[in-house]
Amino acid sequence: MKDSSSISVVGIDVSKDSLDLFHTINGQQQKIAYQQDSLKLLARQIIKLNATVVMEATGGYEKKLVKYLQSQGIACAVVNPKLIRDFARACGKLEKNDAIDARIIASFGQMMQPRTMGKIDRNREKLKLLATRREQVQSMITQESNRQQQIEDRQIRAFIQRAIQLYQKQLKKLDNEMLKVIEADQTMKQKSEILLSAKGVGPATTANLIAGLPELGQLNRQQIAKLVGLAPLVRDSGKFKGQRRTYAGRSQIRRILYMATLVATRWNSRIKAFYLSLLERGKPKKLAITACMRKFITILNSMMKNNQTWDQNLLAS
Known part of the structure; x- marks a missing residue:
């Protein structure tokens, strides 16, 4: 990770009609209209500063901005708003308005260096x-x-x-x-054929995984489980050993995967055997289903990474 003080970041607080900006290098604060002419001027400024743009996910308002900035060759990171709020509290920043939010987003981007988005497809x-x-x-x-x-x-x-x-x-x-x-789309079609080869994965699940989890096949098993919110997270302190829990992650993908896993515990021999073995060991059904979801997504991740269908994956394992 680079020295954060040397990183040029523009933090942007996005709203429907306006954008509030803060530049970490020159400390400049701006408020501009969220319209095409303003975006052109903004892009020129960011390119001069050689900056990365960081913003919160705002339920869709940020998409137009990301698309335009990416078209100008500017790297953008879109961050979960909860992470920004937690960062602000950790810094003792309890005040909140658009200008303050832009400054906090910029500080978060400089300190945490979030991963930038791939180009929107x-x-x-x-x-x-x-x-x-x-x-x-x-x-x-x-x-x-x-x-x-x-x-x-x-x-x-x-x-x-x-x-x-x-x-x-x-x-x-x-x-x-x-x-x-x-x-x-040839790439999507190939991914679809791989995913549909797994019993339990239907067309709707396939479409959601392709659209909502483009990282599938690009991460390791721990990373993909954590991204979906299926990795048990440690909650220990001193002698206290907290119960591992799964949370956060992409809720829509988790909901879709839950339904697919329920089907898989009946019709997919590998997932069914794993599920039954957990129940035989006295695991609660809810915990067993969560474990099966984690196993299912890591297998699908491996299939995508190795460009293998389910049958080929079973023979290789």
């Missing part, structure tokens, strides 16, 4: 949007089905049924669109 971004919408629609189907079970009035039940049918039609369209995006 339009096809993967499209697939990610489709996969996210699919999860939303599936959630609404579940909610409406639960409501229907609690209602006795025939007319209201009919209204709910029509809503469910509408969502089910949209679900099929989303599945078709995701398949089209994958089939049109």
Whole structure:
């Protein structure tokens, strides 16, 4: 890791209509409109400073900025807001406004040197949007089905049924669109074939893994488990030995993987045998499922890394 004081970072607090910036090298604070002309001037400044840009994930507002800066050859890191808040508290910074946030983000970037993003892939971004919408629609189907079970009035039940049918039609369209995006991209298609060879991994799981976990196959087993939030984290202090827990990570991927693993514990011989062995040793079902999720994602990671299908992976192990 480089000496943090020599690193040039521009911290940006992103909001819908404006950007607050802080430059670590010259200490300059700015507030600019979040529009194309301003972005052009901003890019020129950053290139002159030879700086890396660090910003928080803001639920989507940052994407336009990242795309533009990357198109100008500027490295960008998008950081989980919780990490920034924890860093601010650790530094004793309890005040909060946009200008202060920009300064804290810049300090975080200079001190922690977060990993910069790879260039945004339009096809993967499209697939990610489709996969996210699919999860939303599936959630609404579940909610409406639960409501229907609690209602006795025939007319209201009919209204709910029509809503469910509408969502089910949209679900099929989303599945078709995701398949089209994958089939049109050779790299995605190859990844899809590898993932689908594992029993328990269906088209929706495959699309989510490709879109939401591009690091799959690029990290080691410990790193990929931690990224998804499935690595047991140590909580020891002195003589106290805390219980290892899994948390944080990418929640959407974890939800998708949970459902895939449930299927795998029934139909995938390797995951099923591992699951049953854990239960025989007295492990609680919830803990056993989590362990199976961790094993499943590390196997899939190995398959992607070695460009192997499931059968080939089993023969090699």
